[in-house]
Amino acid sequence: AKSTGANMACFYDISMDAASRERNALAIDMRAGFLRNEFELFFQRQNSTRTGAVIGFEVLIRWRHPVRGLVPPSEFIPIAERTGFILELGDWVLQKACEEAVKWKRPFKIAVNVAPKQLANVSLPARVAEVLEQTGLPAERLELEITESGIIGDQQHALQLIRQLKALGVKIAMDDYGTGYSSLSTLQLFPFDKIKIDRGFIDGVVSNRQSAAIVRSTLILASSLDIPVLAEGVENEEHLEFLRSEGCEEVQGYLYGKPQPISELAELVNGSDLV
Ligand code: C2E
């Protein structure tokens, strides 16, 4: 029998499984939490394999929920993507990260994640330009990390946006390299300034021949394209040694440091010591 809209909505509601109810609750909570200032930025250092020195930080968002505790981005970013809230959240991350970095005495680079929905927005380059101007952060200190899923839709549109962003002087990194469908053709089409190899591959470089082969060939390919590579998820000396010996320039991972609140990094970003 046909139902009215109202009945449908009601029926739909009670049939929702626990997981979707939980997602709905989080989606509603997220907006409220944002207004209550529960989100904060963590910073994870990125180091040179050659000198060991810190060269920059990736900015990673955290949600300090009054009841749930620290909610990992893996739980709320996908929901924010679906609801579109990521546009507001991503904009906030960009602004806060630039405001923070410009205060540091040492001019480290910051890498900010840009979600596919943000990249689909034609006003992104103008917004980035505005944030740079308002905060005074030099464009070359800002790197935007984009994933392949952010550019598989309308490639021409994405390419145009990336060109506009690069024209501002901002750097563009390809994030999670190796996890998409067509990483090779993506590399050919888009003018990336950096490739970040996904930590799923780094995990196996010393124990798994396939992972080692993939990482090694990525490094060779990137080097012949003249694109520097950063490896994520570097957790121990074995990972670092492998990457260094294969010519990887930069690393990020628990070996050098976990993502941290800026209060814990004050000395590093303002001091003169090369920790
Ligand atoms: P991602 O961009 O690939 O970020 C790297 C993730 O790897 C971070 O997880 C980081 O904490 C984790 N990680 C770093 N080093 C190691 C390591 O040595 N071992 C292991 N096991 N993990 C390591 P996190 O902070 O939980 O973020 C997860 C994902 O959430 C990010 O993956 C990114 O896709 C997304 N995300 C985080 N912040 C933002 C944001 O501001 N905007 C957007 N759009 N996405 C974000």
Ligand code: CA
């Ligand atoms: Ca990233």
Ligand code: CA
């Ligand atoms: Ca990544």
Ligand code: CA
């Ligand atoms: Ca990843």
